[in-house]
Amino acid sequence: MGSSIVITSGKGGVGKTTSTANIGTALALLGKSVCLVDTDIGLRNLDVIMGLENRVIYDIVDVSNGECRLEQALIRDKRFENLALLPASQTKDKTALTADAVKRIVGELKQQFDYVFIDCPAGIEHGFKVAVAGADRAIVVTTPEVAAVRDADRVIGLLEAERLHSPKLIINRIRPRMVKQGDMLDIDEVVQILAIDLIGIVPDDEVIISQANKGEPAVVRPDSRAAMAYRDIARRILGESVPLMSLEEKTGFWQRMRRLMGGRA
Amino acid sequence: MTTPLKEQWKAGPKPPVSVKGTRDGLLFLLNEECSVDEIEARLRELLHGESAGWFDGPEVHVAVDYGSRQLTPHEQRRLLSVFLEKENFVLREWGSRTQARHSLYSHREGAASPIIHWGTVRNGQHVAAEGDVVIIGDVNPGGEVTATGDIFVFGRLAGMAHAGSEGNRRAVIAAAEFMPMLLRIADTYARPPEIDGRPLYTWMEFAYLSEEGMAVDKIQFLPNLRRQG
Ligand SMILES: Nc1ncnc2c1ncn2[C@@H]1O[C@H](COP(=O)(O)OP(=O)(O)OP(=O)(O)O)[C@@H](O)[C@H]1O
Numbered sequence: 001m002g003s004s005i006v007i008t009s010g011k012g013g014v015g016k017t018t019s020t021a022n023i024g025t026a027l028a029l030l031g032k033s034v035c036l037v038d039t040d041i042g043l044r045n046l047d048v049i050m051g052l053e054n055r056v057i058y059d060i061v062d063v064s065n066g067e068c069r070l071e072q073a074l075i076r077d078k079r080f081e082n083l084a085l086l087p088a089s090q091t092k093d094k095t096a097l098t099a100d101a102v103k104r105i106v107g108e109l110k111q112q113f114d115y116v117f118i119d120c121p122a123g124i125e126h127g128f129k130v131a132v133a134g135a136d137r138a139i140v141v142t143t144p145e146v147a148a149v150r151d152a153d154r155v156i157g158l159l160e161a162e163r164l165h166s167p168k169l170i171i172n173r174i175r176p177r178m179v180k181q182g183d184m185l186d187i188d189e190v191v192q193i194l195a196i197d198l199i200g201i202v203p204d205d206e207v208i209i210s211q212a213n214k215g216e217p218a219v220v221r222p223d224s225r226a227a228m229a230y231r232d233i234a235r236r237i238l239g240e241s242v243p244l245m246s247l248e249e250k251t252g253f254w255q256r257m258r259r260l261m262g263g264r265a
Numbered sequence: 266m267t268t269p270l271k272e273q274w275k276a277g278p279k280p281p282v283s284v285k286g287t288r289d290g291l292l293f294l295l296n297e298e299c300s301v302d303e304i305e306a307r308l309r310e311l312l313h314g315e316s317a318g319w320f321d322g323p324e325v326h327v328a329v330d331y332g333s334r335q336l337t338p339h340e341q342r343r344l345l346s347v348f349l350e351k352e353n354f355v356l357r358e359w360g361s362r363t364q365a366r367h368s369l370y371s372h373r374e375g376a377a378s379p380i381i382h383w384g385t386v387r388n389g390q391h392v393a394a395e396g397d398v399v400i401i402g403d404v405n406p407g408g409e410v411t412a413t414g415d416i417f418v419f420g421r422l423a424g425m426a427h428a429g430s431e432g433n434r435r436a437v438i439a440a441a442e443f444m445p446m447l448l449r450i451a452d453t454y455a456r457p458p459e460i461d462g463r464p465l466y467t468w469m470e471f472a473y474l475s476e477e478g479m480a481v482d483k484i485q486f487l488p489n490l491r492r493q494g
């Protein structure tokens with residue numbers, strides 16, 4: 001029996017879909033069977049980032065309505081043999097998907113996959129409740145900005161109310177230069193406010209955008225810093241202890257990271 | 266050193282009627298300082314005026330708490346009838362110290378022991394307690410703590426705190442890391458001052474009401490303050 005992980009944030013555009021695609025692909029490359037589930041009804045784009053858009057025939061709403069079998073809606077990625085995608089619906093109403101339906105579908109997926117990643121829509125309304133319904137665990141994504149951190153804090157409280165305790169944290173789009181100049185919150189500050197375990201920091205990296213446009217997740221690129229960060233996160237999910245990457249040459253930063261991870265492993 | 270807080274203001278008068286959602290249904294709190302006429306008018310407006318639709322729908326359990334005032338039988342009938350006219354209302358409690366009001370707050374038996382809340386009070390969360398409350402964790406921006414007594418935060422107070430919420434002006438708000446967004450003691454609000462454009466950020470301090478209004482001081486001064494009073 002596999003385990004299901006919802007990737008959520010509260011604030012929009014902080015990198016939920018990017019994280020879902022990259023962590024999922026990284027785990028598939030490490031030999032795990034992975035299914036990515038897009039629950040962002042009406043704004044689906046996980047299939048686009050994964051380059052699978054032209055293979056979408058049925059979607060998660062069709063499965064929940066019984067219009068097709070789960071197996072028919074799953075898109076098997078030809079490039080990564082262990083990877084499948086269950087796309088969201090582009091046309092249907094947001095309320096077309098219920099929490100019970102998602103619970104049932106994710107439960108079925110857990111029978112055949114090691115990991116089921118659920119890409120959550122932004123916000124804390126219906127779509128959020130539906131996305132978290134089938135999750136065993138949660139990962140919260142934020143960027144080092146005050147508004148994103150506020151929303152992440154709100155979402156962590158709501159996850160607790162849904163019995164998803166101690167989610168893991170990803171801080172995305174870090175720009176070491178801005179942090180250093182004090183124009184961006186630093187990692188310590190974010191972790192202190194949110195008081196949950198950090199599972200990874202991802203630098204701001206153009207490769208993420210260019211790869212998304214190509215329809216191929218960045219993790220396949222050996223040289224990109226963000227790709228390395230996502231591969232590290234995948235290994236941490238498998239239980240390995242991987243030190244946080246250094247974002248700048250300064251050793252002080254390294255030591256701070258070590259302490260952060262060490263103190264909370 | 267005592268720092269008086271400059272920016273402060275009084276809460277507006279309590280509304281004649283406030284409505285709270287409880288686990289069992291709705292609780293109507295009738296302000297004991299308002300006249301029965303005023304309360305009846307407000308109730309009619311709420312339940313039978315423009316907003317009436319809000320209270321229609323399936324059956325709902327209703328509790329009414331009229332505070333510590335005395336009502337004559339005639340006044341009781343007047344107010345009761347406003348509720349009874351509402352078809353979906355099932356009146357479960359009517360009195361001056363209702364269970365429903367009691368259950369709005371977290372309780373601990375024995376007057377002296379404070380309520381202890383473990384964990385961060387996050388954005389959007391609200392901890393309310395009757396008596397004193399101790400938070401083991403931070404109160405983040407957007408988080409709120411209300412207590413009828415004192416509030417002690419063993420962490421960073423960066424959200425909103427309201428001590429003495431039933432009117433106790435001797436209540437205090439103390440925190441290990443003190444950088445509150447908004448403070449309220451009884452009916453006095455204060456916003457901490459900015460120092461060099463940055464919000465107040467101090468350690469081991471507490472806020473209290475002095476004769477000149479709300480002030481902040483080192484925690485060491487708190488026992489003194491209590492002995493004087
Ligand atoms: N580490 C990064 N470096 C550079 N660009 C990034 C990074 N992470 C995300 N982006 C870009 O930010 C944008 C938003 O990312 P993404 O779609 O993953 O966010 P989201 O949280 O899923 O958004 P939504 O709330 O709309 O679903 C995209 O254009 C993406 O390419």
Ligand SMILES: [Mg+2]
Nearest residue numbers: 016017040120
């Ligand atoms: Mg998205």
